[in-house]
Amino acid sequence: MSDQVVAVLDWIAILCLLAGALLSLVAGVGLIRFPDLLSRMHTAAKPQVLGLLLVLVGIGIRLIPEETNVFNIGTLILVGLFQVVTVPVAGHIAARVAYRTGRVHADLIVRDELAERLAAKRRADGGGGPPETRA
Template sequence: MTVEGVLDVVGAVLILLGAALSLTAAIGLLRLPDVLNRMHAASKPQTLGFLLLCVGLALVLRDGAATAMLVLAAGLQLVTAPVATQMMAKAAHRTGQYRADLVVDDRDRDQPADGDEPADGDEQTR
């Protein structure tokens, strides 16, 4: 088997793995029950699947211009996915769109209840 044949086979396997991970992410977005679970499905397997697709395509195409475009697309995906996930988490927290039994908010425990004065010796932190 030639080097080109090996690269084609490895590229095809990476493309199939990337497509499977992207499909898993899509199914997770539809099936998972709450925002925090969906957030992971939207970022982790989708990002890895996209990166595997890019590497597989670069191996199969073996063209400099196409590889440069794939590297650019992969880099943008790595930059934007964590930011989008963080923004989804903040929005879910601010609007209360999460399961309370899964999230422990330490900021809520440190604050006295409305109308309550901090006990002697307790420092109120903000």
């Protein structure tokens, strides 16, 4: 592989890495500035995962001129796949626990469809018995 191709690949890789680090910083800033647990969860899930994917792409491009092993690229793809699959699940469960244990500020929510659903279900059940608050 000629030197010019390697230089171009390096520049692409370093731009990907820079964008990934910038998105990590965005996640940190959102973690500080947002007022609510749910909005903080938003910033912890989306920019962080996108930044990590960009960094993984950057590593892959940077490793191309070196001896290319299939397992390296496979590991990178696996890491990205695990992040994309697991981060929404973790965010969803944390948000659910936060809602069910009453840590969500109601005045910061524009429209609370879950509360309407729960109220409708409670009315349909006849109002008797303890309300279901399983978390």
